[in-house]
Amino acid sequence: MELAHSLLLNEEVYKQLGEFQKAEFVFEWLQFLEKLLLVTDRADIREKQKKLVEQLTSLLNSSPGPPTRRLIAKNFALLYSTGDTFSVYQTIDKCNELIRSKDDSPSYLPTKLAAVVCLGYLYKKLGRILGNSFTDTIGNVLKAMKNAESQGRYEIMLSLENILNGLGAAAIACHRDIYKAARSCLTDRSMAVRCAAAKCLLELQNEAVFMWSTDLDSVATVCFKSFEGSNYDVRVAVSKLLGTVLARAVTSKQATASARPNVRKLSLEEAMELLGAGFLRGSSGFLRASGDILKGTSSISRDVRVGVTQTYVVFVSTLRGQWLERNFSAFLSHVLDLVSQAHPKVYQTQMDAICCRHCVSFILRATIRGLLGEKAQIAAAKEICQAIWKMKKVVDAVTSDSNLETRIGTTDITVSQHVLVCALQELGSLIHGLGTTAAPLLQDSSTGVLDTVISVILHPSVSVRLTAAWCLRCIAVALPSYVSPLFDRCVERLSALKSSPEAVTGYSFATAALLGAVRYCPLGISHGKGKVIMTVAEDLLCSASQNSRIAMQRTQAGWLLIAALMTLGPAVVQHHLPRILLLWKCVFPLSPKDLETEKSRGDSFTWQVTLEGRAGALCAIKSFVSYCAGLLTDEVIQRLLPPLPCAVDLLTQLPSLCKLYGNPLRTSSVVYRLKLYELLAVLPPKTYEGNFTAVLKELVADLTAPDSQMDASTVLLPPLCHQDDILLLGPLLQETDHRFIEDQLVLGNNIAGGSLEYDPHSIYDKVAEGDSVPKPLPPTILVISAAAHLFGVIFSHTAECQRLQVLEQLLDSIKQTKGSRQQIVQLNVVSACSSFLKHLASCKGSLGPEEVKKAALTLVMGALESSNPLLRCAGAESLARLAQVVADIAFTAGLAQVSFDKLKSARDVVSRTSHSLALGCLYRYLGGIVSTQHLNACVGILYTLSQDSTSPDVQAWALHALTLIIDSAGPLYHVHVEPTLSLVLMLLLTVPPAYAEVHQSLGRCLNALITTLGPELQGSTTTISALRTSCLLGCAMMQDNPDCLVQAQAISCLQQLHMFAPRHVNLSSLVSCLCVNFCSSYLLLRRAVLACLRQLAQREAAEVSEHAVAFVKDNREDFTPDINIREIGLEGALLSLLDKEVDQRLCQDIRETLSHMLTSMAVKKLSFWLKLCKDVLASSADFTTVASVDTTQEEEVAKGDDESVLTSKSHETSHPFTNPRWSTRVFAAECVCRIISQCENAGSTHFDITLAQERKQRDSRDDFLVLHLADLIRMAFMAATDHSDQLRLSGLQTLLIVVRKFAAVPEPEFPGHVILEQYQANVGAALRPAFTPETPPDVTAKACQVCSAWIASGIVSDLNDLRRVHQLLVSSLTKIQAGKEAQSQLYNESTSTMEILAVLKAWAEVYIVAVERQKKQSGGHKQSLKITDSTDESYSDATSSANGLLDLVQADLGTLSKLWLAALQDFALLTLPSEYASQLPVEGGAFYTAETIENARPHYQNSWALILYATALWLTSTGFIVVDPDEGLTNLSRPVTPTTMCQDSSSRAAVKSPEDVNTDRFHLILGISVEFLCSPGSDAAMENITACLHALQALLDVPWPRAKVGGDQELGVELLNVLHRLILTRELPDIQLAALEVVRQILFASQEHVREKRRSAEVDDGAAEKETLPEFGEGKDTGGLVPGKSLVFATLELCVCILVRQLPQLNPKLTGSFAVKDGKPQLLSENGSKLVSAALVILSDVPAVCSPEGSVSVLPTILYLIIGVLRETAVKLPDGQLPVTVTASLQALKGLLCSPMARAEKSKTAWTDLLRSALVTVLDSWDPVDGVLQEFNEVGLLTAITVFILSTSPEVTAIECLQKRCIEKFKLALDSKDPVVQLKCYQLLHSIFQHPSRAISHPYTHSLASSIVGKLQETEKTKPENSAELQVVQEGIKVVTALTSVAEEEHRTHLVACLLPLLISFLMDENELVLATNSARNLHEFALQNLMQIGPQYSSVFKKLMASSPTMKARLESAVKGNQESIKVKTTSKHVKNPGKSSSIQLKTNFL
16 A cells, blocks of 8 residues: 555556455545645646646546545645646536536446536635636536436535535525525435535525525425435434524624615514424425314424424524523523414324424523523523413413312313423423522522422423422422422422312422432431321321322322332331331232222222222332332342232233223223333242233233234334444434434334323432433333333243243234234234343243244244334344353254345345344354354355445445454454455445445444454554555545544544554544544534543543644634634633533543543643633633622623624633533532642642742743642632532632642741731631531531641631631531531431531541640740740740640530540441441430431541540540539530430439549540451541551550550550551551550550559568569569460560561571571661661560560560661661661660669579670671671671670670670771771770779770770871861870779879870971861860860879970970960950850850
């Protein structure tokens, strides 16, 4: 294919190719040429233009296929527009000549069509350049059309559209001719031609004024005719044409009145009248239509009505939203008038009425929801309300209230019902969409929405009453706060008016609808409402028999309410279950005998009532099974079963009852039958096995002799067909934007579609996805569907022996009927059979003996021969299911063979389509029918069928079957991939575009091939490259196809290709293709576009965004979508689309795409993203929220309202998002949160204003989040103060994140302040509305969280400022104290639990922070006493703010502590395992009720941890001193908890002692903590674990709890084990450190306990001998520690766990032995070091808990670990620092060596031995490993030796061999080259020499003194050059000085004699001092100082030395003299500088 990439066609290659390859090669070349011509230089094109024209012309003559001819035409047009145009006329003449040709043979047709297409593109591109040649051309083309067949007419229409587009107004001369031709084509028999004609006329109306003036009526008439018998595409195209023309006619007034005075003006009324005529009378002439209406034979076809409905929507959409706002009143009254009593004859049947109602609903929904913003929608809702009110008045006039109970409906009333139904549905739908933003509408008393709706509940018509109830349900879902008031109102009216039939049904419908709404309201309703409903329902059922006039209504209402009650779920229903089961039991007779007596006694009316009642009961039980599955225990099922046999018996009696009483019973019996079938289908089949035979008999009767003669195939079969196969059946069953009205065409003429009145029980049920109103179908149809479904369930559970009999009966019934009845019976039987096979396959049952298989096969084969394509589809599916169930290779092969034979012999379409699909289905369920031979045969046959150009259906079905085989065969198919791909390409190149279904099947086939090839497509071999090119070619052909669904296939194929071989897909062209189809009118195409975008955005978001913007900039004139990508980028366009779309799947894709784009681009394009979000959120200026919006913006909006329609565009572009929906705004707020989190991941600069400003100055392109803080706050504020509750929640969440992330960012201009402080007013204003009484609890709860975060963050230090937000929390605290009785009854009780706990949690957080701050400051205060002066203001400020915050909380602490303890006790009860449920308080806890216990659990889970920590802190602060139990209760209006904790003492029999109260509280906190820490689930929040550990720490800070833990060893061990497990399962360092702190405290508690016992024993036995004292501490006399019971053992385990994790080499199992040292020492991370240090601190404390013997047991382990850490982490650091771990191990070592156990008599010897060994281990650390000397921290090890020498008794270190080794190490250190080591060595020796015990210090003085003096004497020659060396010398001199003081007399003089010359040698005279270095000068001063001290001390030696050496003396004297002079100078200068300084302050500073 690379050879095709050249400007001229490579003819040599071309000639060598085969026929098909030529076509492919040409297509590839033309594609390349199209791109090349755009970028090639004009001169190069002109050079080769002649040759190119010849080549293109010859291709034109070579019968090109549809995609090729389009490309030839495009290239011709491009060539002439970029090159010279001189030969263009020759080309046009050539084309005209080809068109005029008389050759009518099929082979010549493609050439003619190519010429037509070519003309179209030439004129489109070159337009007026071509002069007047167009008249001949158009004449020629129109002449050719007279004899053209459908393909020709189709291409001519499209070509004329292009010609008109290019010529514009110039072609005015031909407009009439084209108009006439196109008009005739609008009613063409070919649907593709109709579509093309509509497009042509749409282009024509741009210039042809007569179309929307003089000829408007005829245009409308022909459009109406065009709708007759049309398909979906035609309706879309023609409605677009007619809608646009009418919109032009209406808006043309202003623009054209002056220019064309004779143009007829059209008013809006006339335009709508015209459409109304089409809607009501269709396309027939007015006279004929009116005659029909008078006769009562009106027969307007549904497709016309649906077409006109779509036209209405196009008409209004073209005029745009502002026009609709201004004219809404007129529009509404016209649309409602379509279903009003003005046209009674039009709606003679209920079906007609339902169809029209659907159409009107669709018009209203599409226009109002699609075009109006929320503000305008509210205005529209008011208009609708007024319309309802007017109709209501009409009704009231007819039925005065006086005869309320006896009135009857009249014709006038029943006719008005349709208007009311439409208006109520739309009102409900509107409010449902508006959500809580509709609150102002409902609060507006002048509109009175609720009164209006409730007033209609008493309308005489059932459908109006039901719709009013539905409208209330919508209101309740939108505004959950209205559920309870509406419920109460309806129940109250129901009870008050229960003698009125209308009131009983109306209010019961309303109540049931409201109950159905509850599950969509997260806040629920009060639990007590269930009880109310049960009472009302029972009352209605019991009183039904008292008044026969309303018996029926009461019975229906009673059961309807019970059924609706079930939707509240098990929590509510379980309390009423016994009563419900009793009612269920009573509704049916107990035995067949009773049934017989019933039968003999009843009359028609009683039977009607009885059947209604029983149907209602069946419904209620079905609802119970559906919504309360959790309660369906075996016991309940047993209680449900007894009435079932009787219910089935009654079913068998129904036919005889119907005969007896005739028609009145017919409907009731059908409903009863339906409800029983539905119930049986959801019950487990085993439960009613005994009734199988009876039920089966009835089912067979229903299926084979149905009451209804309707073809219900579109209802029965789609659920039984595979989703993929339904695509075959054309667009009718596909999803479209018009599905709501298109459904009525799918269902066929006998069924109108669903409506609420067919099943009142749908009022509370779930609504089918995509429906805004429930649309249950008539029971006569549903009963067949239910029978077929139940047949499948029961038949798959019946005995195999019975099956044959039933199947034969079904077969006979088909044979015995004839004609259309036979088709219906066959349809019913096949669907039942299909359902049976489906169930059998799913439960893996067996079919039975051979005869059963044969019978089933006969049934299925019959379906394959049906003329109904849907039935054939189901038949093929069933055949495959049958093979799957039989699961026998031979049987399957037989089936395949039958289909092979049929396909080879049969010539009819039916057999060929059904059997080809059967083969595909067999593959789908049996994965490749095993052998490859079968596969070859299948593929061969399907290849042949797919090339059968005589029947597009056969082609489509065969290709679909091929797709199924490709999908199922997997790798087996690889051999066929190449030929199949060639076949697909060949068909794409040759099949006419009008056969869209074939192209769609080709698309699916190509998609399957791409999937099969998968990642192989990335390969670079020749074969793979060729396959890949073919795939891309196929995609290109499909992209060029005019059918939108084929384009959708192309996009999904490219998406697959992009997934497998991204490098080979041209992203730029793919993105441009996506942009073009972004706003397509086809839902499936938009879905494909967004699915593809979502995938692209995951990988290459930035590139996609850039390509989109580049594409839009390049194609300004061609591309004008509804959404402005140029200004707001692809991201903004997606947000706009999200706002307009209603399809849920699409919206989800848009959200995901935006999320991916945000993740990868938000940080780089920060300003852009934030502006997008801000624009969306700022648009909520629609409503004047609390000060949230600039007034200027609102004024602009107001001005804009008055502008004319023609200028509306300019206004709309000024704001990129006009009135976005609340859901879009919520998404924008979520995006803001995501942006913050992305910035957090990107780096800290985003949260550091100083750094951000610096970097921004350096590079203005850099952008940081902190610079946009004002915008973030503003957005959060706007969202948090909106009308929409969901948006408020999102806004508060955003605010919370902003506060948390920016709390610590300092304000550079005001040091000591943070940047957020300036926004405190905004934050306060955003929070305040959330605390108003009417705010929902979830919003208040979230606001509490923000309050606590704000206060806790420390942003505001001024207490007065803090009080604003603090006051909000105080108000909520007051609110929650009011008690359960005062809680709002609007929502479920669990919501008050949520609110209370949120408040308590917020207070807990504030209290915790206040306490922590105070701790910090008291810690800081202690230090500050040393450092600061009392005048340091900032410190005192900080202290006061911390204390102030604590004071703020302190005021309410008495109340809070009680509430916290109550909440904790609740939580403790709720965490009990289920077996203790009986011990829970009957009435519930302090803050939850027993009934809502399950709903309350999550709220406690969410808040317990912080409350626990706060309570622990409070108890700590009181030191467990019990305050007066009455204190703080004065301001509590109730006892806080139902149990004994903290209750008023008077209310208890026995007052608990303070000790008991403390113990209870201690165990409560400990119990909750341990229970949680034992097994914190993997999802447990880290904050909860940390809070829990902190609570334990706080608890153990106080002596009383410590004594509890210390005194109870088991408890201590248990706690340690829990902490050990926690450390093992949680890696977070913070958690592990907190756990270690608790361990330390437990050990400390134990130490205290042991100490106390020892002390008391000593006091008690003071007189006795010491030996007799019992041993305290672990290990007792033996030293044994029992694992599991020993605290010490548990502690050691835990410490080892921590140490070995950080230093695995400590584990002897790993290293092989204890003493082995492998590798270098290592430096741990900061966290690792902290953990190890904490563990070492604990280890050193362990011996204190042991007895002497016990300490001996643990000592080796502890020493091993401490020295191990020392050795393994002794890394050499710069500047001689010690690693943290080394310091910690040295401290631990010191603590251990100082232990009293080392000196205790019983353990002294063992300790001495062990400590010697330890010292040896330390000394061994110096030894080389494997002959290599390690680099380690000598200072650390030397210090360790020193610690041993100084801290142990002399016996340990005074052994000669050990001393010798120690001295050796010191010598080594003295000789070290490293000054730091030398310095440390001197310091350590200094401390050793000063040791009081001579036994210890003397050996070292003897051995090392001479070395030290020697080292110092060396420095006489080499003076120190830097400060390090200077320090070493100074330290050395100090050591020698110290030595002299401790030396014996005879040595002392010698030492002084050595020291003095040394010191004098360091002195310098004045001249030397001036030139000396700093080091030398410092040394001089130091030496002089020392000489001054030593001289007087040892004066004799000094004098003798001075006398012996005059030079020394002279040197000394000059130094002293110089020193005195310098002192003089200094003191005088000081006096001058600071005359006022007092010496005391000086001293203080000097002292420091």
